[in-house]
Amino acid sequence: AAEDITIAHVYGKTGALEAYAKQSHTGLMMGLEYATDGSMEVDGNKLVVIEKDTQLKPDVGRAALAEAYGDDDAAIAVGPVSSGVALAMLPVAEEYGKILLVEPAVADSITGENWNRYIFRTGRNSSQDAVANAVALGKPGVKIATLAQDYAFGRDGVAAFKQALKGTGAELVFEEYAPTDTQDFTASAQRIFDALKGEKGRKFLFVIWAGGNNPIGKIKAMDPDRLGIEIATGGNILAAMKAYKALPGMEGATYYYYDIPKNPVNDWLVTEHEKRFGTPPDFFTAGGMAAGMAIVEALKKTGGSTDTEDLIAAMEGMEWQTPKGKMVFRKEDHQALQSMYHFKIKVDPNLEWGVPELVRELKIDDMDIPIHNQ
Amino acid sequence: MPEALLTLDGVHTHIGPYHILHGVDLEVPAGGVAMLLGRNGAGKTTTLRTIMGLWKASAGTIRFHGRDIAGLDTPAIAKLGIAFVPEDMGIFTDLTVQENMMLAARSGAPDRPRLNWICDLFPPLRTFWHSPAGTLSGGQKQMLSVARAIIEPRALILIDEPTKGLAPAIIKAMTAALRQLKETDTTILLVEQNFSMARALGDTVAVMDDGRIIHEGDMADLSADAGLQERLMGLSLEAHQ
Amino acid sequence: MTSEHPVLETRDLTIRFGGHVAVDAVSCAFQRGTTTAIVGPNGAGKTTYFNLISGQLTATSGKVLLNGEDLSGLSVAARTDRGIGRAFQLTNLFPSLTVRENVRLVAQARARRGYDLFSVASSHVELIERAEHVLAEVRLIEKADQTVAALSHGDQRKLEVAMLIALQPQVLMFDEPTAGMSVDEVPVVLDLIAGLKRDTDRSILLVEHKMDVIRSLADRIIVLHNGALVADGEPAEVIASPIVQQAYLGREPEEETVDA
Amino acid sequence: MSDERIRPRFDELSFSQRLGEHAPLLLAPVLAVLGLIAIGDPTTWLTLTVAGLAMGLMIFIMASGLTIVFGLMDVINFGHGAFVAVGAFVGVTVLSLLSGWTGTPDIVMNISAILLAILAAMIATGAMGWLFERVIVMPVYGFHLKQILVTMGGLIVTEQLIHVIWGPDALHIARPETLQGSVIVFGAAIEKYRILAVAVGLALFFAMRHVLRKTRIGLLVRAGVENGEMVEALGYRIKALFLWVFVAGSALAGLGGVMWGLYQETITAQMGSEIMVLVFVVVIIGGLGSVEGCFIGALLVGLLANYAAFLAPKVALVSTIALMVAVLMWRPQGLYPVVKAK
Amino acid sequence: MLVRIISGDMPRSRLLSLIVLVIGFSLLFAPFLFPGIKSLDTAARIAIFIVLVASYDLLLGYTGIVSFAHTMFYGIGAYGTALALDAWGPSFWAMGLGTLLGALVAAVLALLIGLFSLRVRAIFFAMVTLAIASAFAVLVSQMSAFTGGEDGLTYRIPRELTPAFRLMTDKILDVSINGRLLAYYLIFFCALVLFLVLLRIVNSPFGTTLKAVRDNSFRAEAIGYRVIWYRTGATVLSAVVAALAGSLLAIWLRYTGPATTLSMEIMINILLMVVIGGMGTMYGAVVGATIFILAQTYLQDLMGIASKATDGIPLLSELIAPERWLLWLGVLFILSVYFFPTGIVGRLRGEVK
């Protein structure tokens, strides 16, 4: 008998990451739509999406997820935006024995030490970012300094980056950490400049920075070019990439930019998004869509069954198409792997943001993403 | 009797839920000193504050120069030429003595001779001219409070117990000063517990009890009539028990 | 307690504010069972002298002795505990509490009950009765349930006196207790202070500007002038002295010395 | 009667006592010298010092409104951060409308565009301040707790309205052409924008000092906070005065918002409230009601933050707080208290 | 008897008595009256917040001290329990010992803060506590190896308190009698006892002295009360109770992190609950916490309904979209201070400003 299948989107609709949340939700809905050809049904079972706001608070997130599983009888939950909330939510999935599809929270430990078998993740993790950037930048003779936020996210990121640099011939010469709420980066920049000043060869400052208060523009204003220092960083949402416009030639690696992956899903997404919202899809729209498509794919495999064990069996090792390209859930830690894109910033006067131009696609096999949950 | 400068007619005042003034009728003749006497809690302070607009009269009229001022707000009343020396002195403790005086001189820098006259009356003001007013002694604060009220010519000055805490020598000086003011056409409404000062200064007198005026007349009559004094004081004494 | 010491003594007590010497090396002893009036022009340093004794201000130099014990370095509360109590010139009460509660708190401090965490305050009936007794004495009992903020100025002065009486200290310092009190109330307070005088173990210090009050209560007058102690002696003799007549009462020497 | 009889006794103040009064003036230079000794390299020191001074002045610009509102009027206005944010958003909107003026490397055009943006921002935040004072603050004068709550409410509402009007995304703004990048002096990079910030900050400082010294506004506000009834009884309309002072404080926050927004280049609705703790700290270090103190406090904070972040980044996390605690231990009322704290 | 339990502190208003009774009754029978995960969670949160807010009222309303470090103590309690459970595994003794240690640390820290900084002016004390609290938050996020940093700690609690533990196989009134229910009642009764203890404290001679200290510390000192000790005493007591409330939260949530315990936002919410409820009344904490938590939890849902209803209207639907719930919470902040200048309790008792 056909039944409604409830999918709960539990994410930080309000709070500092509201902009990310909107994209994520739009993406999820478009993903479900695309994968079901607009019917929002899988094998005759209707997909019902309910939304819960974590307000970016871990306790609220936990309660909301428990409510979704317990009171609303959701089969699968998707979310949240922030890592802290995600980590708090993981045990709830285990307690209720239901699947939590993490998107787009990035902390490694979600599919690492805090992982349990009900957790899958379609979003990229910090290691993927770090490894991709290491692969993109790491050439023999290159000297790199890092600047990262002084808390777990930044330190983990640098550690993964450092690990990935090994064997590329590049050398990490200096690590600088600054508090998240730093207003003035002069001192940090000065320390980095002092460290790189004497080095020979190509010199990069690699910046790992999440959220607002991004230091790149401010460091650029201090004219690192005069010391031969280039700035590098990963991808970001379009609004943040407006700052990249001042940084033509900057290199890095990202997991999505609407103009980069060439595949039918992305073509559909870009056209539809332009049509409906008048803007191209952004960083987290693609992620949300990947999650939506993963759900439908899995349900198709189970024939509409929402039994958790069936779903886990279906999803482990599952391959499916997304706007980011082909993705696959790794068996060991349920982390989805995907191609990453090495880019170089170009300025297009018609666009408000700096445009990342594809230098090279880093295929799943090009990158050795460590497994942390053992 | 000269024409009245200030007339209260059936003034009632409520403070929150409490009914404090029960129909006060009072006349303050122009150019004289009117005394307002009465036991503690009689409503003298409340009367002055009501005139000043700091409490709102809930009924009745207050006429100043023939104009009803009961509805005006405090700054407007002050600008009509009424100065006020409150019971708690109301000095600004963070400001220096000089700054306190400057603010009281609304129309700009006060004129020199008048300032000298005031400082001669109250010598400590000169000594502590640049000290924060909060560090003055109790009596010095009282002097400052009165000094502020007379720094510029005003038509009417309301003074609430100016002599409390003052040394006898200063009381004398102040009595003399108020008498001089009276000669310059300033009308004074004075609340006082110090009967000898009242007798020395007052032209007319009103005695309050329980939110009402219970006696109104000439000061000379009251100070001559020991029986009346006895009756008013005795009455208030009994009423209190 | 040893009786060779005066109850209270100050030795070379001095305080300076910036450069201004407000109390200037005042040495004076106060005996048991006496009432001493302190007079002087406004700003002479009377209140400041009180503040130094009770500890609100710390002396620049000199000391305060209570029954021979040096009080230097002790906090206000500690001095109060040892028996120094005062009423304030500018009324200083607990405005949002009721009249009864104000006095009850004093009685509770006196009974050293403040740190009691687990009994219910209203069950200590003796303290409440003590408070009401004192309120009756100053004729404030019918206003016992009013909050202090709503009292008229004169009533607040009476409460100020009531609180000092409820504290029952060994040294009672009154700073112009009758200022702002109406003529009919003054005798009530005078009677109360006179009653305290009869208790011979205490010593009373009284700052007043009303000569008749001083005459009826004081056994001795000391005169402060610009911070210094300039006269000390029998009331009649001190009042007649030229310095009091001139600087304080503002009289030419030949003038009569009656009323104030 | 002899004269010394009437006059109270005054002793001479000792040299150290008089020095103590002016000691705060020396703090910033002393700190800079200590910084030079600790850092050693003069080029690095110059970069850090100039940047620190400019940062201090930008903080001062944002704090200037708060010194009036918090320092003088004794109103704890958590909404000040919202005014900063609104100022930034309005300013950025105006600048993006004037992109023709900002996109050319013509300094006159660039500066005019910024001035226009500042003007618009100040008008907008001033008007908002008017509304804020009438609706939110007026009923709670004198009650710190309630001020904290209602202004916090006002802050939330304003930030949300920014989301409604400008959308939830952060806005990005590029500085006008001539203010991008740095000039290199003795090998030290000095950002051009910071030079502008120094100029604006200094101009503001002297203007405020002048107004507060030469008019009675400062006196009236202080008197009004202590005893509003008495000020009214002296014939002044204290309510109107408070309103206008509040409006001025809000407009200054708008100015601070534009300057801060252009420095950050990315602006969010939360940008103001994020910097607020720092701004409060500066006002407290300076001493309530004192423009001079606030100025010195801001410079100290700016310099110390940079030196500490260079020498020992971990210490930088708490350097400002440590500075505040140290100052309060030395002078419990702040450097130059004009108003006694309650 | 009842009067004895509440230390003779009557609500002094018919309506208020009724409201307090209804709240108490609803919390006592919450699992049966309002079945569902969200409502039980809300009820537990209300119980915990009543204690937390009441402990803050002891400081703010009764002693007149504005402190921004209250959430720090709350956090210390929560982290005490959390770290113990994390390190020593899910046993009752770990839970108890962690709770005790948390309370102890809170007490010592409060004592130090009190003795060192209660001498400065009220407003500066507020700022000093703000500084200390933010330094503490920095410390917690820096020591991520130990505290889990920004991400916090997730841990297990004794099995008897989890849903997996079933007391009986049958359901009562359609509610399964499991460990979660047990956990709820543990929290409810601990909260009740803590509240009654606080009520006793504020009605004790000590508590009445605090009011004197609040009103006029200068005079309190002059009649022999050592003000600094009373203030410090109140700070320590309220810190200990806050820490215990934090432990309850840690047990209930099975997660502890900076966002749930140390954030400035929670501090402001506590402040608002005290003020809406009515400062210096204890019952205010009950009313304020209940109303605020209910609003915080259900406002967004309500707005969702309202915004559906007004879908067509352009600006209005934008303003009452569920994403904008904070906007209305802000409006609520302002209105509640407007309409309840003496708090709800003050209003019910007919007090005027």
Ligand SMILES: Nc1ncnc2c1ncn2[C@@H]1O[C@H](COP(=O)(O)OP(=O)(O)OP(=O)(O)O)[C@@H](O)[C@H]1O
């Ligand atoms: N704020 C207030 N709230 C309630 N009642 C008040 C308030 N202020 C004064 N009252 C009451 O009003 C009455 C009159 O007070 P008022 O201060 O006018 O007396 P007064 O004649 O000036 O007495 P005193 O000589 O003691 O100064 C008193 O009974 C007093 O208790």
Ligand SMILES: Nc1ncnc2c1ncn2[C@@H]1O[C@H](COP(=O)(O)OP(=O)(O)OP(=O)(O)O)[C@@H](O)[C@H]1O
């Ligand atoms: N905290 C202070 N700072 C500076 N000066 C002070 C301070 N306290 C008192 N003074 C000064 O000390 C002098 C003595 O003041 P005090 O209050 O002791 O006088 P008093 O004798 O009580 O006078 P009164 O009869 O007017 O109450 C005054 O000139 C006063 O200005």
Ligand SMILES: [Mg+2]
């Ligand atoms: Mg009066």
Ligand SMILES: [Mg+2]
């Ligand atoms: Mg005195």
